[in-house]
Amino acid sequence: MVANQAAQYALRFISGKYQGGEFPLRMDREIVIGRSSDLDMVLVEDMVSRKHAKISTQAGQITIQDLGSTNGTFVNGEKIKKVRLKEGDRILIGTSIIKLVAVDGANVAQLTEAEARSRMDQSAQRRPSGPGRPMSGSIEEIPLPDLLQLLSTSRKSGVLTVRSDLGIGKIYIRKGQIYYASIDDSFDLAPRKAIYRLLTWSSGSFELEPPDERDVLEEIKETTEALLMEGVRQLDELHRIEAELPPRQSMLAMIHPLSPPLRELSAGELDVFQLVVNYGQMQAVIDRSTLTDLETAQAILAVLSRGYIAVTE
Numbered sequence: 452m453v454a455n456q457a458a459q460y461a462l463r464f465i466s467g468k469y470q471g472g473e474f475p476l477r478m479d480r481e482i483v484i485g486r487s488s489d490l491d492m493v494l495v496e497d498m499v500s501r502k503h504a505k506i507s508t509q510a511g512q513i514t515i516q517d518l519g520s521t522n523g524t525f526v527n528g529e530k531i532k533k534v535r536l537k538e539g540d541r542i543l544i545g546t547s548i549i550k551l552v553a554v555d556g557a558n559v560a561q562l563t564e565a566e567a568r569s570r571m572d573q574s575a576q577r578r579p580s581g582p583g584r585p586m587s588g589s590i591e592e593i594p595l596p597d598l599l600q601l602l603s604t605s606r607k608s609g610v611l612t613v614r615s616d617l618g619i620g621k622i623y624i625r626k627g628q629i630y631y632a633s634i635d636d637s638f639d640l641a642p643r644k645a646i647y648r649l650l651t652w653s654s655g656s657f658e659l660e661p662p663d664e665r666d667v668l669e670e671i672k673e674t675t676e677a678l679l680m681e682g683v684r685q686l687d688e689l690h691r692i693e694a695e696l697p698p699r700q701s702m703l704a705m706i707h708p709l710s711p712p713l714r715e716l717s718a719g720e721l722d723v724f725q726l727v728v729n730y731g732q733m734q735a736v737i738d739r740s741t742l743t744d745l746e747t748a749q750a751i752l753a754v755l756s757r758g759y760i761a762v763t764e
Contacts, residue, residue, distance in 0.1 A: 461554045466588030467547035472571035482506045498522045498545035528600035543601045546586040548593060586659040595650055596679050603627040603675040608662045615655025629675045631667040639738050642671050647743050650682040685745040696748055699734040702763045703727045711758050723750040727760050
């Protein structure tokens with residue numbers, strides 16, 4: 452949906468120091484964003500230039516233009532000079548992620564820019580500041596693939612910690628490149644398997660913490676873009692076969708007597724079959740498999756359908 456009536460749109464801060472704040476957009480208005488105290492939208496942080504970017508609302512269109520900032524302006528993971536915005540676009544300026552959202556026109560009309568700035572300042576004061584918490588937010592607001600694309604393009608470094616009901620994930624990033632990942636600090640999950648699993652998480656919070664240059668057992672060599680492409684592909688495939696899979700807490704067991712010969716199994720299927728014999732529980736098999744979650748799920752379906760194992764409870 453193209454933003455064709457700017458008075459019904461606002462800039463919502465979904466991550467960073469001003470998270471929760473909103474700034475209304477008016478028709479035929481220019482908003483200059485930067486660190487300088489005399490601008491329309493003031494973002495007080497080191498990575499924001501004095502005059503960083505400009506948002507214009509003219510003739511029913513909303514555009515954003517970088518003003519030669521030191522660290523750049525990014526829209527949906529792409530570094531831009533000038534681009535037209537549409538509803539849902541995400542803008543990265545410094546450590547703030549800002550989303551263009553549709554809002555109730557009457558509410559926008561009642562909120563002055565001065566009031567919006569005051570509320571943003573109040574949000575910033577309520578949030579812890581300093582180098583320990585430069586960027587945080589919700590993965591409901593910005594899914595991990597989109598967030599990692601933003602961090603990659605802007606060449607940020609740090610440890611992205613993701614907390615959800617499924618555990619605590621950590622993604623290690625060096626100048627935009629993912630080089631390690633873990634879940635609950637478990638050594639059972641290889642770093643690639645951990646990153647692919649993290650990309651399936653759809654709820655929780657994230658926080659970009661300072662870089663941690665400790666030695667890791669196995670560095671990921673693929674580019675962040677390649678990891679994200681493969682991760683999203685695996686996510687789509689997992690969604691496609693999800694209904695066929697036993698629940699994660701199911702118990703699996705070898706069928707007795709075993710009729711089909713083991714030699715007909717591929718190497719990966721044989722490894723998964725052995726994990727079923729050794730551990731039984733579906734989730735334990737997935738966690739301990741050296742294959743990705745998708746490859747393990749496909750192998751489980753294969754040995755189930757061909758009569759090597761069965762769901763026991």
